[in-house]
Amino acid sequence: xxxxxxxxxxxxxxxxxxxxxxxxRFGAQLSLSDAAWARIGDARAAVEAFADSGRPYYGINTGLxxxxxxxxxxxxxxKLSWHTLMSHSxxxxxxxxxxxxxxxxxxxxxxxxxxxxxxxxxVVEGLIRLLNEGIVPLxxxxxxxxxxxxxxxxxxxxLGQGExxxxxxxxxxxxxxxxxxxxxxxxxxxxGLCLVNGTPAMTGLACxxxxxxxxxxxxxxxxxxxxxxxxxxxxxxxxxxxxRRKRHAGVERSGENLRxxxxxxxxxxxxxxxxxxxxxxxxxxxxxxxxxRDQFEHAxxxxxxxxxxxxxxxxxxRGEQGYRVMSQANPHGESVAMACDLLAIAVCEWSSISERRxxxxxxxxxxxxxxxxxxxxxxxxxxxxxxxxxxxxxxxxKRLAQPAVTDNFLTSGLQEDHLSLGESSALKLDKALDNxxxxxxxxxxxxxxxxxxIEEKPFGLGTGLAWRLLRERxxxxxxxxxxxxDIRATYGLLREQQSLAPLCQLFPQLDA
Numbered sequence: 001x002x003x004x005x006x007x008x009x010x011x012x013x014x015x016x017x018x019x020x021x022x023x024x025r026f027g028a029q030l031s032l033s034d035a036a037w038a039r040i041g042d043a044r045a046a047v048e049a050f051a052d053s054g055r056p057y058y059g060i061n062t063g064l065x066x067x068x069x070x071x072x073x074x075x076x077x078x079k080l081s082w083h084t085l086m087s088h089s090x091x092x093x094x095x096x097x098x099x100x101x102x103x104x105x106x107x108x109x110x111x112x113x114x115x116x117x118x119x120x121x122x123v124v125e126g127l128i129r130l131l132n133e134g135i136v137p138l139x140x141x142x143x144x145x146x147x148x149x150x151x152x153x154x155x156x157x158x159l160g161q162g163e164x165x166x167x168x169x170x171x172x173x174x175x176x177x178x179x180x181x182x183x184x185x186x187x188x189x190x191x192g193l194c195l196v197n198g199t200p201a202m203t204g205l206a207c208x209x210x211x212x213x214x215x216x217x218x219x220x221x222x223x224x225x226x227x228x229x230x231x232x233x234x235x236x237x238x239x240x241x242x243x244r245r246k247r248h249a250g251v252e253r254s255g256e257n258l259r260x261x262x263x264x265x266x267x268x269x270x271x272x273x274x275x276x277x278x279x280x281x282x283x284x285x286x287x288x289x290x291x292x293r294d295q296f297e298h299a300x301x302x303x304x305x306x307x308x309x310x311x312x313x314x315x316x317x318r319g320e321q322g323y324r325v326m327s328q329a330n331p332h333g334e335s336v337a338m339a340c341d342l343l344a345i346a347v348c349e350w351s352s353i354s355e356r357r358x359x360x361x362x363x364x365x366x367x368x369x370x371x372x373x374x375x376x377x378x379x380x381x382x383x384x385x386x387x388x389x390x391x392x393x394x395x396x397x398k399r400l401a402q403p404a405v406t407d408n409f410l411t412s413g414l415q416e417d418h419l420s421l422g423e424s425s426a427l428k429l430d431k432a433l434d435n436x437x438x439x440x441x442x443x444x445x446x447x448x449x450x451x452x453x454i455e456e457k458p459f460g461l462g463t464g465l466a467w468r469l470l471r472e473r474x475x476x477x478x479x480x481x482x483x484x485x486d487i488r489a490t491y492g493l494l495r496e497q498q499s500l501a502p503l504c505q506l507f508p509q510l511d512a
Contacts (some may be wrong), residue, residue, distance in 0.1 A: 010036050010113045016304045017207040020110075024103035024208060029132050032124070039115025040124060043316045045321035051077055051189035052318075057325045058228035059193045060118075068487055085159065088152035088196045091140030095240035096150070098136045098165055099432075103133055103204030104150055107307065111198050116310035116317055121193035126158045126185045135176045136165040144423040147331055148196045155195035199333045202422030206303045206336055209426060213296050213343060216440070217289070218510040219494050220350045221254055222503060223440050224285045225261040226447035227357040227462045230454065231367055232271040238262070239284035243290075250297070251290030253327050253509065258285060260507050261462030267454055277348045279366070281356035288353050333422030337405035340425035344432050346448030348394070348401040351436040354443045355390040357370035361446040362387050373449040373477075380479050383446050386487065387436040390442045393435040400432040437487035441490040444470060445477070452476050461508055468495070469502060 005028035008019050012035055018098035022028040030038075050057045063080075068194030074078060095102075105127050111117065112124050130137070137157035143149045156162035160174035167179075177184060201311045210329050228238075236242065262268060277283065311330045362384050364371040374382030404421040448470045451459060458464055473493050474486050493499050505512045 001367055002131050007031060009033055010110055012036075014304070015110060015307050015375070017210045017215065017300060020103050020106050020204060020307070021211045022209040023106045023131065024204065025099045025135075025211065029127050030106060030109060030448070032109070032128070035221055037121065040063065040112060040117075040119065040121055042318070043115045043118040043265065043323070043377070044120055044508065046316050048188070050233040050323075050325055050467040056125070056131070057314070058242075058327050060190045060325065063308040066374045078187055081187035081190070081195075082159070084196060085152050085155045085161075085187075086191030088148050089156055089162070091143040091149045091153055093140050093142040095138045096141050099208060100205055101136050101139050103208050104132060105199045105204070107200035107204040107207070108151060108154070108198070110194075111309075111311055112194070112306060114310040115192075117194045117198075117312040118190050118316040119187075120188050120191050122185050123158065123191055123195065126182070127154075129180070129182055130157060133180045133182075134166065135173075135180070135371050136424050138163045138165065138170065138175065141427060144201065145421055147199060147201055147333065150201040150218065150423065151198075152196045155192070155224040156432070158185040158186070158195075170414075171191070172367045180333050180499050181407070188190065194312060197313055198313070199306055199309075199332045199336060199422065202336045202340070202420075202426050203303060203306045204331045205423065205426035205430065207307070208297075209340065209343065209429045209433060210300050210303060212430075212437075213299075214511070215494070215500065216347065216350060216433060216436055217293055217296060218500055218503070219259040219437075219440055220289055220292075220354065221285075221510065222462060222466050223263060223354070223444045223447060224289065224321075224357065225258045225460065226451070226466060227264055227361060227443060228258065228285065229262060230280050230447050230450035231278070231282060231360055232267065232274065232370040233282045234275065235262075235268060235272060237278060237284060242278050243286050246287060246290075248290055248294055249284050249294030251318055253293060254285035254289040257510055261466075262460035263462070264458060265460035265463065266401055266458055266487045268460070269454040270456060279356075279360060281353050281360065287351055292350050294345075295342055299339040301369045302335050306331050333420035335419040337422035337425040338403075340422070340429045341405050344397075344425070344429045345401045347429065347432045347436050348397040351390075351394050351397050351432075351439040354436075354439050355387070358387045358390050358439075358443045361443070361450055367450075369450050369453055373446060374479070382479070383449055383483070386442045386445065386483060389487070390439045397435050397439075400428045400435070404428060437494050438487065438491050441487055443492055444494070445474065445486055445490050448474070449477055462503060465503060465506065469499070 005026045006023050007029040009031045011033035056327040139152045139153040156174040164173045164176045166176040314325045316329045348363050361364040371377040372382030374380045404424040452468045
């Protein structure tokens with residue numbers, strides 16, 4: 001958590017992914033407006049009436065999935081919700097990061113606020129209390145084919161079951177609830193199903209990846225501009241006369257970023273016309289980075305749409321004749337899964353073209369710099385092997401760019417026979433982003449090392465600033481310590497939330 005954030009209130013306005021990130025990553029307090037609470041309460045009253053009606057309503061007084069034809073007695077419905085959480089909390093592997101769990105919880109509250117779930121107000125109050133008090137359920141990362149398991153583990157904490165992270169340590173959920181004076185939530189009809197249903201898990205995970213992608217896009221333009229300068233790029237490739245004739249918004253934006261970052265570069269002023277054409281990894285930076293930016297905008301639109309959707313099943317919808325219970329497939333996460341898969345391709349491309357520029361920075365045949373960016377090549381290998389590491393990570397990203405959404409399995413008898421794999425899409429995107437930040441960190445190190453060998457000064461207005469920011473953290477490399485320490489430090493710089501602030505003050509449009 002960083003400095004305190006203004007609270008986020010869910011009312012009647014359209015929400016966007018940045019507000020989820022404020023709650024999940026930066027600790028903003030979450031609340032609901034009176035109108036949102038009224039929507040939740042009205043739908044809950046309808047569910048209670050359906051549960052008492054004696055007629056079967058799916059998920060309210062029947063079994064779930066393939067057991068939808070089993071009608072239950074009123075006194076069995078609390079047990080149904082309890083057993084739903086116990087049986088669905090079967091996640092596998094290491095736990096999600098705290099911010100990921102918080103993002104899922106925030107998206108669940110937003111989903112319930114639409115007033116179409118029929119969940120008990122106490123469940124919503126409990127989730128908000130956990131968020132605002134900093135209690136984070138331990139949620140295994142793997143084991144979901146679309147939804148269910150992540151939210152089930154979160155639901156356990158509301159019951160005082162399972163484990164949580166609280167005040168810096170792992171502890172039983174009941175112990176954390178006792179510490180804040182919160183009684184376990186008592187579940188009623190449909191509550192268990194409401195907790196495990198819908199797309200909050202994949203949507204919450206996707207919101208965080210959007211925040212990371214926005215930072216990656218900005219740093220890619222900054223670091224790409226440094227490499228362009230160090231490799232004596234020909235500015236015609238970045239000219240507005242060129243980029244404005246490529247009718248994609250992202251291309252023009254990245255082109256303008258590079259032009260501003262390179263403004264006043266003495267080295268570029270002196271090298272124009274010394275060769276006819278640069279390699280594609282240099283002259284296509286606006287086209288490649290810009291295409292990736294466009295996919296980011298598309299993914300953000302898809303995630304925002306999902307965030308403002310009611311994704312429970314069944315939905316409890318008010319019509320002219322009162323509420324109806326409507327079975328449908330809004331929990332299917334196809335839109336979010338596709339968006340994450342497509343964005344993973346863009347992240348792969350950001351990392352791929354970065355690695356190609358790194359290769360040119362350390363290859364004597366491709367530049368006018370000292371071989372492998374060292375003063376003593378031969379006895380020293382310089383930065384050569386760092387490019388190998390970047391190549392390995394890009395190879396990993398190529399595998400992670402394979403879509404998850406096109407996979408499919410048959411689950412829940414014959415009921416759930418088409419799956420989105422949305423959580424898998426979001427989690428592999430998260431891994432691809434981590435790889436990409438490491439790849440960019442390596443290019444940043446190499447470009448910074450190249451700048452140290454260049455006599456022509458000043459550098460570009462933005463590239464020079466980026467070089468100085470790097471040198472405040474990481475010194476010129478003399479091979480007196482393990483190079484991975486510098487890679488780690490540079491990666492940490494790129495990941496810091498405020499690291500871009502000095503650059504964004506000069507170039508506001510860098511910030512997505």
